Amino acid sequence: MLIKELQLYSSNLKAQADFYIKVLGVTCIARNDQYVSLQMGNSILTIVYKPEAKPYHFAITIPAHKEVEALAWLKARVVIEQEGSNEIIDFTAWNAKAMYFYDPDKNIVELIARNNLKNTVPEPFDTSQFLEISEIGVPTVTIEKVYTQLNAVTGIQIYDGSFDRFCAIGDERGLFICINPKVKDWFPTNDKAFASAFEIMVVEHQKTYRMQYEDEAFKLLG
Template identity: 45%
Template sequence: MKIQKLYLNTPQLEEQLQFYKNILGLPLNYKNETSIAFQIGQSELIFQHSEESKPYHFALNIPFELVEQAVEWVKERVVILKEADSDIQDFSAWKAKAIYFYDKDENIVELIGREDVKGNGDKNFSAASIISISEIGVPSTAIEKVYQSLSQVIELPIYDGSFHRFCAVGDPEGLFICINNEKKGTWFPTEDSALSSGFKIDFLEKGKEVKMVYNEKEGLFEKQ
């Protein structure tokens, strides 16, 4: 699954503009009164103004071989969110390593390097090294309901987990991180509450273009 566009809500459009453009140095694709869009490697991250929004958790793919360099790059710009004393979180079962930080909405942003996702040939880490949007968190009270609504639009494999507590749907290039926020109520590594938040997403799956909206009130995906 290749995520092309991810649309998130924000009550702080100008603050997010300054953060992603001036602090992280991501290319600004466009800006208007209600939205801003940034190029994230092969993907586009769009923030749309909303009077109210709950924090998201999303991830960006980076080259696995540049994770150590990415730590220093992040430290120059923001505070790294840690479990214990480690700057890098090691997910050996997924053949991946990750770094976490907050943006201006206290969204948990993750830079994840996966052995199974090829880099772009950069030798030194920079904003241009980011490959694509990798993951979006989908908290709900019923993972199976979320998965069934997703399957009505497009069939995606379960990458890891089950419907009980945690289920990653998709593949290493792109994942929906579905959690039951009554049984697993917080995000790693901060223990921040995992709150259901609506979003839109466009992605490619086996050459097919898919556009969906996640309805956080109903806890299901809808075709756009």
């Protein structure tokens, strides 16, 4: 599943735009006083102004085996959120390695190298190696209901986890990371998870779906 577009909300739009454009060097493709759109490889991240916005978690795929280079590059720009003393988190079961940081809205942003994708490149790491958005967090107390909605619309399956506290739905290219905020916080920061509204466009089996997540439910848009 490819996450083609992701629309999040921010109460701090200028700081968010400046961070991604000036600090991380992400390409801006459109911007005004109400939104900013950023090209992240195969994906577009759009951040829209909304005064009551709450934080999110999302992940960006980087090339396989590039986590050490990416960490050095990232540490020159942001503070890394660690798990204990670990700056790079080894997800052995997923054959992936990741690192985490906050943006100005306290969104938990993850860079993840998924080695099964075999997409490594020889060039030194920079933002041109932000390949695509590959995860969006979906806090909900009814994980099974969310899975049923997503499966009915797109046919995507469970990648890992269960309906109790954590369930990754999709595949290695694109995942909805569902957690039950009553029993689990966001890893690795232990931040409280909010069921923040977002819009998303995904491509699955050559079909495109645009959906809205709001009030812990997905709705297919036109």
